Amino acid sequence: MNSWGNIFRLTIWGESHGAEVGVSIDGVPAGIVLSEEDFVADLDRRRAGSAGTTTRKESDQPHIVSGLYNGYTTGSPLTITFRNENTRSGDYSNLVRQPRPSHADWVAQKKWNGFNDPRGGGHFSGRITLGMVAAGVVAKKILGDAVRFSTEITEIGGERNKDKFAAVIESARMDQNSVGGVVECRVDGVEAGLGEPFFDSAESLMAHLLFSVPAVKGVEFGDGFESARIRGSQNNDPIIDMQGRTATNHAGGIVGGITNSNEIVVRAAVKPTASISREQQTLNIESGAVEPLIIKGRHDVCITLRAAVVVEAAVAIALADLKLRR
Amino acid sequence: MNSWGNIFRLTIWGESHGAEVGVSIDGVPAGIVLSEEDFVADLDRRRAGSAGTTTRKESDQPHIVSGLYNGYTTGSPLTITFRNENTRSGDYSNLVRQPRPSHADWVAQKKWNGFNDPRGGGHFSGRITLGMVAAGVVAKKILGDAVRFSTEITEIGGERNKDKFAAVIESARMDQNSVGGVVECRVDGVEAGLGEPFFDSAESLMAHLLFSVPAVKGVEFGDGFESARIRGSQNNDPIIDMQGRTATNHAGGIVGGITNSNEIVVRAAVKPTASISREQQTLNIESGAVEPLIIKGRHDVCITLRAAVVVEAAVAIALADLKLRR
């Protein structure tokens, strides 16, 4: 399903090398001041350009084609589209025959009997996250200024010292390889009470969106996997005031699936980019044999760099949907 | 929302000390052989009784009250209820005034303005997972015998040697404390092609359900967080045959959000039980001061022991829903 949400519902579409990618957002309250300018900062965070990112550059110009009038949202669906411009379809022609390891090529062929659009990963391209980033901008407007996001990369290739991130990436690039990383999103100022038992816990909704983002393979809240390794007395957060603040925040701002007014802390593990330049082995579906594969085209060495804002968008979207349900 | 699913849709209800807990499952295909006996094995895995689990014992007798006729599912909603019998409401009377650290007491009061049922955690009790376990049994019938589940606890309190699990738990119990753990579920025989881009990836659906389970704070697939620490050449899984099998399985059976026919590997981090016997500090909402708290009642030292089958159920439910969408 390419739709998500209960009240704040987004629908996305597009392929890497098709005419456009887009998102239509339903349930946006009327009267929010909005312009195409508002999307620039987050779209820039997602764009290629820095070291470790692909050299394919798109203008990523958002077009608001519905739901806005006189600079305010109208209450009807807010639709934002992006034209695909800088496409080089020729780069990908051999990938139908030889599906890339750990990429969606083979499952897409299998699932849609070969009718999937294979160019640049088609609908599985990271380019589809443009719509999620745009929806995240709107979500943050709904949450309001009192809710502050702080998103950063805490690990790249196992390295936690930020000063060394550039070197880790450069080393992988020189090696015609790629590296993964971990993104941490912290959200301050979230009111208590967001999250619906049983199935729509705040954690469930965030994780649902985060695992929709290509390359995310793990999600944890608060101490996450580390909390599984300690005792209750170490993990419990004593409540210390009537606002629900806790002395510690091992829970990452969510207990029983419901926000408790403390800072929300969520981390997503991003795997290394599947497309690497060095030679790999994989099946040739014509010959039926495993053969060498060289992936051409332009790819990110460390997709984590561009994924950070997408993680933030996912968290914001989940919180906005929960807020509007109240 | 207490409903989940697109075609295989479950709705759950109940409180720890209410009249009953139950689940109604919509979308169950007609003609599946089913009896109340079929639920016994999984319900037993979830039951208290072994070391490290609570001494509150319930018969956990399932009652199929709709959707079954002459031993076969009928195609109309399959409803399974469980009566609550062994309740001691008196144990919990002081918890309204003094919400337990890292439990849902405070957020529930906040969210529902004090009208929540506080007895035994009310709707936030682990007892509500009975319905999920029951739905998991039905989901596994839908998936068929070729799909095999293997679920085990891989860590308790940071210890990975299974021979030492009992000692870790006993140590925590002696210390009036609790410990967390990690559950790993492996599923063999899942067909390729399950999972829907963008938002209903196989990972998204499993994670959505897993983070609904009380105490789960982290979820990862395949190498998960470890994959964020390695390079693409180490993480990529070369495809080696026309069935989609891969030489390695770092992806845990899912690429691009879609199953690829390899074994599905998912892990859930379960935090230590929030209710511990030793004295803690927390807010007294009447006095507004932080005061000592002694939690009475019967509690699990290591809820991970009982959560394993719930994790398995969550995975099975997600896969069944995806299978029925095809």
Place this chain on the structure above:
Amino acid sequence: MNSWGNIFRLTIWGESHGAEVGVSIDGVPAGIVLSEEDFVADLDRRRAGSAGTTTRKESDQPHIVSGLYNGYTTGSPLTITFRNENTRSGDYSNLVRQPRPSHADWVAQKKWNGFNDPRGGGHFSGRITLGMVAAGVVAKKILGDAVRFSTEITEIGGERNKDKFAAVIESARMDQNSVGGVVECRVDGVEAGLGEPFFDSAESLMAHLLFSVPAVKGVEFGDGFESARIRGSQNNDPIIDMQGRTATNHAGGIVGGITNSNEIVVRAAVKPTASISREQQTLNIESGAVEPLIIKGRHDVCITLRAAVVVEAAVAIALADLKLRR
């Protein structure tokens, strides 16, 4: 799907001759005063007993098994069950072989490959509407006292003079036949602004629920089909004050799919009961030939009498869901 609703979501289950029928309602706000007594009046309106209704009598005793604590709703699912008591399964044994004309027998067999519960219509029995009536009671509590329902039967067997309804029904009964009728529900005091474009118009939601009610074959709002026969100048309702009141109310309180503060007027056409006592012709699926059929058992001559409160419930449920979305 046996679930319906966005915020106020109901899930129903049960068969005519199974163990129980029930409804679980999610999204009920916490803090509503509720008791089993509150359901009696509407359940009585639905019950058999008066002339023209079946002689099968059930106690229809509601059991609130979750979501209520100390006399208030808790915010977690409110579940209400009804035991089936007065069942005579023997009456229906021949209907598997010879599906009744205009009843669900044949389609149910076809859809579920013969695994459907055939006793008393199984899941297609009007008895399943018990849950809808119960949900309607809760919905009306959510709408509040300012919203007043007035539901009446405006036609039976084509007769519009209420004084003659009893005679029309008695005539049909003497003739071993049945008659249809029209139910009109008027709702006063509904705030303006309920209804969501495009697909969740107030009319769409009410009609969705009304056409779920067995035997309903037509739904219209305001002047309905009559409005198709007149001119714009006759059909248009001039707005006369700042509250949105209109000089006339041909629209039945809804324009553009959204309530406009005027009285909501909706009518449902209820077909004559399909089960009639007189001999009919229909297929014998064993012989493959059309043969005479005598339907035994207890049936309503005019199901419209009991359907009125179900129509009202459907309207109330739709309005409650829309109100809670705001």
Place this chain on the structure above:
Amino acid sequence: MNSWGNIFRLTIWGESHGAEVGVSIDGVPAGIVLSEEDFVADLDRRRAGSAGTTTRKESDQPHIVSGLYNGYTTGSPLTITFRNENTRSGDYSNLVRQPRPSHADWVAQKKWNGFNDPRGGGHFSGRITLGMVAAGVVAKKILGDAVRFSTEITEIGGERNKDKFAAVIESARMDQNSVGGVVECRVDGVEAGLGEPFFDSAESLMAHLLFSVPAVKGVEFGDGFESARIRGSQNNDPIIDMQGRTATNHAGGIVGGITNSNEIVVRAAVKPTASISREQQTLNIESGAVEPLIIKGRHDVCITLRAAVVVEAAVAIALADLKLRR
């Protein structure tokens, strides 16, 4: 909500005088041959041009911007957009102040606190049905050639003789007025078994979509309201063969909410266009007084003419969604 559907899910957006209107359709099976040409015939049926329709003409050129590759659907969202070209916003400037009788102007202002796009009815314009017509074309492809639609107007302004329709419309036009009508859609070749109890009956889904179409005020199946006026013996349809065919078809091809293989017959009542040229009275929200109103701009005398294909699309979409659930 501007999304609808379970498996075949459509999302629509746009305003009458915005940049574009569009539809994104999720759940379209891969491998369907499709081109922009395929939409022309149905879009032409919806277009203005014939007597009784507005003189505003749009090219209504569909742009498939995602989900199509090499002439086949890909399995990812199929998105179709239409640019708005022939807009005259100046025509509508006075309508914010003086909301038109029986139009959505007032409720839209009320619901969205004046932030709605008022130009040409904004999101409430009949122009938004372009997306529904496009989705109907795709739905009919999914249903296949064996399913045949026959849609016609059976009444205009109360007149049932088709030869007189033109005169009825011309008379209304001369009178600066408008007329309503009834559209009947018949569908042959629909398999038995489509429709889900309880809430997603075939009738519920069709009615849900039909009441989303602006101006529809009544929906009936088979004999509909007429069936409420007759006896069971007259209304019952005897089954006559193993395919489920019935001697008569008073039920309109649906019993118990499920298709029975007979011709589906559904009728929608379309009210007269609310915008008429003659002077009307309505509130002036600035003065608070009821004042004369002259509606300028270009309007349809009989919107029923253009609504017929939209009714057909609604029926097709509902059937396609039900078919894909099986």
